Amino acid sequence: MAEARCMKCKKQVEVKNPQDVIMKNGMKALSGVCPDCGTKVFKIVGKK
Incomplete structure (x- = not known):
């Protein structure tokens, strides 16, 4: 599953509704x- 860092929780979280x-x-x-916490999370994956 996809993980990203939540800036509000200050920890690595499992992304809900990943797009x-x-x-x-x-x-x-x-x-x-x-x-x-319901905050938007964003992770840059890389080049095409």
Whole structure:
């Protein structure tokens, strides 16, 4: 499963409702929600 760092909880969390996103510069990223606090989490995955 996908993991990202939650800035509010200050820990690595399992991403809830993960979605693949392509940023303006063409890099892939993962966007979702923290299961503990509900804050948006975002993780840059890498090149195409």
